[in-house]
Amino acid sequence: MESQVLLSVKNLKKYYEIPQGMFKEKILVRAVDDVNFTVMKGETFALVGESGCGKSTTGRTILRLVEPTAGEVIFKGTNLATLPYDQMRSMRKQMQMVFQDPYASLNPKKTIRQILMEPLRVHDKFDKKERLQKVISMLQIVGLSEYHLDRYPHEFSGGQRQRIGIARAVILQPDFIIADEPVSALDVSVQSQVINLMLELQKEFGLTYLFISHDLSVIQHMTDRVAVMYLGKIVEIAETEDLFNNPKHPYTQALLSAVPVKHPKEEKSRIILKGDVPSPANPPSGCTFHPRCPFAMEICKSVMPEPTEFEKGHTANCHLYIKNEEEIKHAVIYS
Amino acid sequence: MTVNFPKVPHAANTQPLKSKKQSAVAAFFSNLMRSWTGMLGFLIIVLLLFISIFGQWIVPYDPLLADFGKKLLPPMTDGHLLGTDQLGRDIFSRIILGARISVIIGVTTVLIAGTFGTIVGIISGYFRGWIDVILMRIVDVQLSFPFILLVLVINAIIGTGLRNIIISLAIGGWVIFARxxxxxxxxxxxxxxxxxxxxxxxxxxxxxxxxxxxxxxxxIIILSSLQIGTYIIAEASVSFLGFGVQPPEPAWGNMLNEGKDYIFSSWWLITFPGIAIMFTALGVNLFGDWLRDTLDPELKGE
Amino acid sequence: MLEKILQVNDLRIQFKSGKETVQPIRGVNFHVNRGETLGIVGESGCGKSVTSLSVMGLLPVKSSKIVSGEILFNNRDISRLNEKEFRKLRGNEISMIFQEPMTSLNPVFTIGEQLSEPLRQHKKMSKSETRKTIITVLKQVGLPRAEQIIDEYPHQLSGGMRQRVMISLALLCQPKLMIADEPTTALDVTIQAQILELLKDIKTKNDMSLMLITHDLSVVAEMCDRVVVMYAGEVVEEAEVNELFDRPLHPYTQGLMKSLPSNNERKSTLFSIQGQVPKPSEIKEGCVFANRCPFAFEKCLAETPPAFKKGEHISKCWLQEPALEEVKHSGEPSIVIS
Known part of the structure; x- marks a missing residue:
């Protein structure tokens, strides 16, 4: 694959301030804290992590559905983070989003025709007749038909609604789609139908996906590269197969080991993590994972680890891999 | 696994969907039939609208015509169904014509207060920021004033009469919509x-x-239907206190006001307008409650 | 022979909504042996939750009705108990854990106050005894600082901790049967692993039976001894867990397993069962799965298959009819779709 950068996210931050009344200091929630990654054209890049790790916020911040606190989002050479509202609006025809909850993401008062027409209308694509043609052919592509045009979302099942949500995202033929947990609200048998649809559409329209999910088996199946997030930070990035075969960061290792077995006879050695994810309002010092990490060292409590590079663009942010003691001392002094 | 499935392409879910939607009107009535309170409210409202439109043709007597020879007749005498007042005017006719005032005031006030309040509410809620802070503080200040007192004060300033009572009620009422x-x-x-x-x-x-x-x-529909009842009662209260619709124009509130001096000798002067007010408010509220229960998706199962 | 602690025989439940009646449970049979974990798997709407609610006597009284069948708990039919009799059973001999740990605790009471409820209901204990029991149970479910948590409110705890509190609530009266309805669905994978581990642990320690309701086959593989697969209000297959994963007999079970991403080659088109689950109102004569089944033939559309037994492996599919064995092995299966 010829690799061409489509999107690069640099030092992206999203902090929320929670006022605590007049005289107390505001609490700062670091939902996304200095996130860096690049997405290549045509690939499926995954953000994985547990609830509250900031993966959804990252996705929404890239699309400016949430305003970033700091950092750059460079999409095809344009920094989206500082783009004026109207220019951003017209950029949206190149980047779309699929949402998790197919029940909440479709306006209950609109028919399918209105829902699918809207993107064409706001970006003024095609004339009126062509638009309808386009809507109908899109419906057929996602496995529905013309017959569904004048129905309301509540008349459809969860799987069908998700198809409509996907049709809405793809109808403008964007280059880039952010899919935020697109299949986690669906039943297993419907889930596989929707995954297939997304894979097919990717082939047909040459789409690039940013796939946000907590479901490791889905990620293993359909993505090319994965970034693992923990408490607003990326702790490891690798090619999907590489990550699943050879996870470096202790958190990734624990996460992978926690996935239930596929067959009752399968024996799995588990790394059971202690306790729960700390609050992003009050993250631990140093490496944010250290209170739960089975390999935590002294240095982890005070120094935030920098990414260490392994082969094939595999990086992990962990002190275990900073072997040079000099370096450690250096890091301590200058932190 | 022993058997192989043939590969099936991702399937169109062509399961039959619900048959063509019932027409909205049919759905409305079939829903209404299920709730006797809603039905009762609806019937009261229909009756009220009917008499306020056709009132002037169904009144048996001229409601403004004084006949001192017939004053303070008790109900069911001399062809006066509900009796006559201290000036000998037919109470039944006056109540029927008073209905029109109530409906006009209720509906117009809701239109004005509702439109203004909704616009403020949308601006406040959608744009947030300093404009929201300013508008909502105004609302807060106004809400800390008793509604009736505010209406009376405005009336005292701008004067009485049908138009002014509507204005004062609307000024007093928009905050609820805005909120x-x-x-x-x-x-x-x-x-x-x-x-x-x-x-x-x-x-x-x-x-x-x-x-x-x-x-x-x-x-908006739900809130409006409930607010109409409030405004009708408020108008009656204000008229009762002498600020609203002025005699000889028959409004239920000023009928109560005029009749209060005769409360011990001629009970019918205030009883029947009182019942009219009660039924109107009840009808509007019952219907409003039913509307809320029917339209509110939180209460309605998917 | 194993002792059956719970037997559900030919259970049929009807629901009324408006003028229509639907029957989401149409003849369900299964049992739970003493000390085992029985998994009930199925997709949303298959009736697995309704079945578990009926065992707990928690079906809505006005709109639902057990039309026929019996639920034997320790050989006593509990399907027609009144509310008062059920209250003696619930939380005492049978207890339940729900999916949503966030909403199943009352936010205005402390953990201790909520946990003392079942003890007051079923056991005569002094206040200090109650407190001691609660702290023991909280420790047993692996909550740190049990002495403090007892006086805290639900919002002070994380999701995983709340689910632990729910489990301790279910454990308090040492029930013989615990029903867990999707206990880990709302939790993250690492927390899920903790909770599943905990459930296994307390099950052996307390000599309980566990009825685990889930949509997740890997949770079943992890936890269960036997499995019941439900589809559209019926039990379509029942087997020992290894047997089920090695040799699923019903096309629905096979389809479910084949559609898991982990059972497909990376990036390939996933196997998927076409169409969708029929609504209870759409179910006609014949096999409930016939309209989605790649092997369906005339008989499937006409007649409802009985439960065919192969030892302990039960499946409700005409392909398992002994006379049809040859058809299955002769070449490509025919596809008849209505």
Whole structure:
């Protein structure tokens, strides 16, 4: 694959301030804290992590559905983070989003025709007749038909609604789609139908996906590269197969080991993590994972680890891999 | 596994969907039939509208015509169904004509207060920021004033009469709309389908008109129907205190006012207008409650 | 022979909504042996939750009705108990854990106050005894600082901790049967692993039976001894867990397993069962799965298959009819779709 950068996210931050009344200091929630990654054209890049790790916020911040606190989002050479509202609006025809909850993401008062027409209308694509043609052919592509045009979302099942949500995202033929947990609200048998649809559409329209999910088996199946997030930070990035075969960061290792077995006879050695994810309002010092990490060292409590590079663009942010003691001392002094 | 499945392409879910939607009117009535309180409210409202439109043709006597020879007749005498008042005017006719005043005041006030309050609520809820802070503080200040007192004060300043009572009621009433609609807008703003439209590239104004407004329709209807009852009662109270619609024009409130001196000798002077007010308020509220239960998706199962 | 602690025989439940009646449970049979974990798997709407609610006597009284069948708990039919009799059973001999740990605790009471409820209901204990029992149970479910948590409110705890509190609530009266309805669905994978581990642990320690309701086959593989697969209000297959994963007999079970991403080659088109689950109102004569089944033939559309037994492996599919064995092995299966 010829690799061409489509999107690069640099030092992206999203902090929320929670006022605590007049005289107390505001609490700062670091939902996304200095996130860096690049997405290549045509690939499926995954953000994985547990609830509250900031993966959804990252996705929404890239699309400016949430305003970033700091950092750059460079999409095809344009920094989206500082783009004026109207220019951003017209950029949206190149980047779309699929949402998790197919029940909440479709306006209950609109028919399918209105829902699918809207993107064409706001970006003024095609004339009126062509638009309808386009809507109908899109419906057929996602496995529905013309017959569904004048129905309301509540008349459809969860799987069908998700198809409509996907049709809405793809109808403008964007280059880039952010899919935020697109299949986690669906039943297993419907889930596989929707995954297939997304894979097919990717082939047909040459789409690039940013796939946000907590479901490791889905990620293993359909993505090319994965970034693992923990408490607003990326702790490891690798090619999907590489990550699943050879996870470096202790958190990734624990996460992978926690996935239930596929067959009752399968024996799995588990790394059971202690306790729960700390609050992003009050993250631990140093490496944010250290209170739960089975390999935590002294240095982890005070120094935030920098990414260490392994082969094939595999990086992990962990002190275990900073072997040079000099370096450690250096890091301590200058932190 | 022993057997192999043939590969099936991702399938069209062509399961039969619900048959063509019932027409809205049929659905409305079949729903109404299920609730006797809603039905009762609806019937009272229909009756009220009917007499306020056709009142002048069904009154047996001229409601303004004084006949001192026939004053203070008890009900069911001399062809006066509900008796006559201290000037000998037919009470039944006056109540029927008074209905029109009540309906005009209720409906017009809701239109004015509702429109203004909704606009303020939308601006406040959708744009937030300093404009929201200012508007909501105004609302807070006004809400700390008793409604009736405020209406009376405004009336005292701008004068009495039908037009002025509507103005004062509307000034007193818009805050409720502003408050409720603002909170609806705030909730809607965060809904995923709104965020989805932003992601599609719809402009701010487009979001407001195409997505937020249609979803405000239901709460506006519900709130309006409930507020009409409040305004009718408020008008009666204000008229009773002598500030509202002025005699000899028959309004239920001023009928009560005029009749209060005769309360021990001629009970019918205040009893029948009182019952009229009660039934109207009851009918409007019953219907409003039913509307809320029917239209509110929180209460209605998916 | 194993002792059956719970037997559900030919259970049929009807629901009324408006003028229509639907029957989401149409003849369900299964049992739970003493000390085992029985998994009930199925997709949303298959009736697995309704079945578990009926065992707990928690079906809505006005709108639902057990039309026929019996639920034997320790050989006593509990399907027609009144509310008062059920209250003696619930939380005492049978207890339940729900999916949503966030909403199943009352936010205005402390953990201790909520946990003392079942003890007051079923056991005569002094206040200090109650407190001691609660702290023991909280420790047993692996909550740190049990002495403090007892006086805290639900919002002070994380999701995983709340689910632990729910489990301790279910454990308090040492029930013989615990029903867990999707206990880990709302939790993250690492927390899920903790909770599943905990459930296994307390099950052996307390000599309980566990009825685990889930949509997740890997949770079943992890936890269960036997499995019941439900589809559209019927039990379509029942087997020992290894047997089920090695040799699923019903096409629905096979389809479910084949559609898991982990059972497909990376990036390939996933196997998927076409169409969708029929609504209870759409179910006609014949096999409930016939309209989605790649092997369906005339008989499937006409007649409802009985439960065919192969030892302990039960499946409700005409392909398992002994006379049809040859058809299955002769070449490509025919596809008849209505």
């Amino acid at each position: 409720v609609i603002r909170s609806e807008v705030l909730a809607l703003r965060e809904k995923e389908f709104i965020i989805a439209s932003v992601a599609t590239g719809v402009s701010r104004i487009g979001i407001l008109f195409k997505h937020i407004l249609p979803n405000l329709f239901t709460p």
